[in-house]
Amino acid sequence: MNQPRIGVVGATGYAGVELIRILSRHPLLKITYLAAQKLEQSETYGHKISAFRQFGELPALEPFDLERCLDLCDLVFLALPSGISGRLALQIHHAGKKVIDLSGDLRLPKEVYESWYGLASPLTQKDTHAVYGLSDWQAEQIANQSLISNPGCYATAALLSLLPLCQTKLVESQSVWVVDAKSGSTGAGKSPQPHLLLSELSNNFYPYRVGCHQHTPEIEQKLQEESKQADLQIQLTTQLLPIPRGILVSAYIPLCSTISFTDLYEIYQNAYHDTPFVSILPCGEWPQIQSVLGANTCHIALHVDNRTQMLQIFAVIDNLQKGAAGQAVQNMNLMLGWPMETGLSLIGSAP
Numbered sequence: 001m002n003q004p005r006i007g008v009v010g011a012t013g014y015a016g017v018e019l020i021r022i023l024s025r026h027p028l029l030k031i032t033y034l035a036a037q038k039l040e041q042s043e044t045y046g047h048k049i050s051a052f053r054q055f056g057e058l059p060a061l062e063p064f065d066l067e068r069c070l071d072l073c074d075l076v077f078l079a080l081p082s083g084i085s086g087r088l089a090l091q092i093h094h095a096g097k098k099v100i101d102l103s104g105d106l107r108l109p110k111e112v113y114e115s116w117y118g119l120a121s122p123l124t125q126k127d128t129h130a131v132y133g134l135s136d137w138q139a140e141q142i143a144n145q146s147l148i149s150n151p152g153c154y155a156t157a158a159l160l161s162l163l164p165l166c167q168t169k170l171v172e173s174q175s176v177w178v179v180d181a182k183s184g185s186t187g188a189g190k191s192p193q194p195h196l197l198l199s200e201l202s203n204n205f206y207p208y209r210v211g212c213h214q215h216t217p218e219i220e221q222k223l224q225e226e227s228k229q230a231d232l233q234i235q236l237t238t239q240l241l242p243i244p245r246g247i248l249v250s251a252y253i254p255l256c257s258t259i260s261f262t263d264l265y266e267i268y269q270n271a272y273h274d275t276p277f278v279s280i281l282p283c284g285e286w287p288q289i290q291s292v293l294g295a296n297t298c299h300i301a302l303h304v305d306n307r308t309q310m311l312q313i314f315a316v317i318d319n320l321q322k323g324a325a326g327q328a329v330q331n332m333n334l335m336l337g338w339p340m341e342t343g344l345s346l347i348g349s350a351p
């Protein structure tokens, strides 16, 4: 069989570069199209992104052109800003190509998207929802699909931490789940912003978008769907760490019945027994961002506090890998009928 021809649009952004880092080592495909926006003309990828300087087998980087993209690709990754990405994703999909959209544009119903993102939704009445690509949770729903909406980075860490609770009777039905989330600065993309300057961010640590972070409805939507509790809410706090990559989520959940660590551990192990990418840490071990950097992995730790009747759940991911490019490649593998770990064997780079 011919190798599928793969394109990346947004190839110079943080998520796009990480995609190309993974795809360029993937054994079953051919990268045929790389595009971005601020280019006068085509140039070699290694000239633009110096980490690829010695890697001469990539196509030239071009200003985006829809016709060329459709001519040259069977499957396209879109790593573009929200507000641009979803509209293109639908155009490329309507032209018969497979698409994985890394933006938030196709993750939510129209009205919800518009109120949280403050942008016009690209979805029209006739557009069906893209399939939500939380690949470690719902691999079967992603297999053989042609339009995937890749989850947000905070949403991935939060949902992998919390979803196994949804089918248990451990949690108060109308409780608010507290999700305290911290990210490195690449989560904000590469466009220059004053609060991301070295002098603002180094030796600093602060919350942002309190009460209005756009991943809130994405997380609630999935938790409500899986728990069948339409009123389940989260209290999300997003914070910026003075590091380039990585996310740590700490979740605090009130319990309505007691459970031992061993039983909770078993629930989590069972939830993720089909994926090599999610590890549940043994009792008393706590996850570290450093252990997952550069890898498509998620480490989760659990603590049952019998004194306060609370669960504490911690998860770490690399926002550019499991939170973006790694998960997107895992989704591609599922869409194309390949083992989901193909091309994703990178191990975390600690220290």
Ligand SMILES: NC(=O)c1ccc[n+]([C@@H]2O[C@H](COP(=O)([O-])OP(=O)(O)OC[C@H]3O[C@@H](n4cnc5c(N)ncnc54)[C@H](OP(=O)(O)O)[C@@H]3O)[C@@H](O)[C@H]2O)c1
Binding pocket: 009, 010, 011, 012, 013, 014, 015, 016, 035, 036, 037, 038, 039, 064, 078, 079, 080, 081, 082, 084, 085, 102, 103, 104, 151, 152, 153, 186, 187, 188, 189, 190, 191, 319, 320, 323, 324
């Ligand atoms: N960063 C993360 O951790 C992360 C995690 C999960 C999901 N995501 C999502 O992934 C998407 C990309 O994020 P990012 O952090 O990689 O952003 P980024 O660093 O700002 O990169 C954006 C990319 O899009 C290109 N671009 C912008 N407008 C374009 C247009 N009209 N036509 C063609 N290319 C265009 C840019 O090219 P030029 O430089 O030439 O303009 C650049 O290559 C976003 O939707 C983001 O929400 C990001």
